[in-house]
Amino acid sequence: xxxxxxxxxxxxxxxxxxxxxxxxxxxxxxxxxxxxxxxxxxxxxxxxxxxxxxxxxxxxxxxxxxxxxxxxxxxxxxxxxxxxxxxxxxxxxxxxxxxxxxxxxxxxxxxxxxxxxxxxxxxxxxxxxxxxxxxxxxxxxxxxxxxxxxxxxxxxxxxxxxxxxxxxxxxxxxxxxxxxxxxxxxxxxxxxxxxxxxxxxxxxxxxxxxxxxxxxxxxxxxxxxxxxxxxxxxxxxxxxxxxxxxxxxx
Numbered sequence: 001x002x003x004x005x006x007x008x009x010x011x012x013x014x015x016x017x018x019x020x021x022x023x024x025x026x027x028x029x030x031x032x033x034x035x036x037x038x039x040x041x042x043x044x045x046x047x048x049x050x051x052x053x054x055x056x057x058x059x060x061x062x063x064x065x066x067x068x069x070x071x072x073x074x075x076x077x078x079x080x081x082x083x084x085x086x087x088x089x090x091x092x093x094x095x096x097x098x099x100x101x102x103x104x105x106x107x108x109x110x111x112x113x114x115x116x117x118x119x120x121x122x123x124x125x126x127x128x129x130x131x132x133x134x135x136x137x138x139x140x141x142x143x144x145x146x147x148x149x150x151x152x153x154x155x156x157x158x159x160x161x162x163x164x165x166x167x168x169x170x171x172x173x174x175x176x177x178x179x180x181x182x183x184x185x186x187x188x189x190x191x192x193x194x195x196x197x198x199x200x201x202x203x204x205x206x207x208x209x210x211x212x213x214x215x216x217x218x219x220x221x222x223x224x225x226x227x228x229x230x231x232x233x234x235x236x237x238x239x240x241x242x243x244x245x246x247x248x249x250x
Contacts, residue, residue, distance in 0.1 A: 002026055002135070003109050006121045009133040013145045013157050017171050018229035023236065025135060025147070029124075031237035032136040032148030032160060039114045039126040042100060049100030050114040050126070064102040160240070171228065172241040183225065184241050193217065195224055198245075 002025055010025040022028075039050040046063040055061065076095075103110050105118035114126040122128050123135040131143040140146055141153040148160040155161075158170035165177040174186040182188060183195045191203040200209065205217040212220065232238045 001111075002123055003111070003121055005109070006123055006133055006135060009121070009145050010135070010147060013133075013147065013159065016157050017159055017169060018225060018232070020229055020233075022229060022233040025123075027236050028148075029136060033124070034148075034237075035162070035240070035242065036136060036138050036148065036150045038124070038138075039100075039112075041112075044100065050112055051098055051100035052114065052126070055098050060097040061100045062097045064099040067097070067099050160238070162242075172238065174241050174245070183228065184239075184244065186241060186245060193221070195221060196244075 007025055011021045014020070014022045037053055040053045040055060042049045042051050042055070042061040044061045044063055046066050049061045049063055051061050100114055102114050103116045107116050107118060107122070108120045110116050110119065110122045112124045113122045113128065115128070116122050116126070117129045119128045119130060119134065120132040121134070122131070125134050125137040125140065127139045128134050128137065129141045131140050131146070133145045134140055134143055135147050137146055137149045139151045140149060143149070143152055144156045146152060146155055146158045149155065149158055149164070150162045152158070152161070152164040154166040155164045155170070156168040158164065158168070161170045161173040161176070163175040164170060164173060167176055167179045169181045170176065171183045173182050173184070176182055176185055176188040176191070179188050179191040181193045182191060185191070185194050185197045187199045188194065188197065188203070189201050191197070191200050193205045194200065194203055195207045197203060197206050197209050200206065203211070205212055205214060207217065207220055207224070228238065
């Protein structure tokens, strides 16, 4: 069950990005998770475990907290198995287990996630470090209020974006650094207030790579963002920047 505090921050993020809420966070799981490599759900003796997606099917997994408590009693190979590489590999394969539900440092309110360090209010995510209010994400460091994000650092208030650094207020963006208030943008540096822009540096108030006067830009931005909000709220998903770049839309 999604934490109430995380739900509130999803709503406040949507208000900031779209101007109004779009609905409950759980209703957007398929969309937000659609291009994020997810942790794999596995069964262990301690119950359900979220583990790395690359773990082979059939491999043994265990809850990290349980492994940490029993580390001193970890099984050992016999002296006979230490005689050569093949024997050691076979013996270790019989006793080794993968750790899941890894949560370290001062983390709290973490559910159905793996590899979380010093982070709070994390849901269905992995590789999350020094972050808070994170859902359906992978590889997040120093993030706050990020949803459906893959590979980001120092990012705040973002929905469904990829490879973002030191930026805030985003929707459907790819490889954007040191920027703010961008929607459907890719390959951008030091930009702000851009919609449907690509390959820009130090751009301001641009739509479709075209710079507009402040008043005209504000009116058109309001209209376009309102359309994004209406579509997302009604359909629980949106056109994706990856599809636009790949020519799959329209």
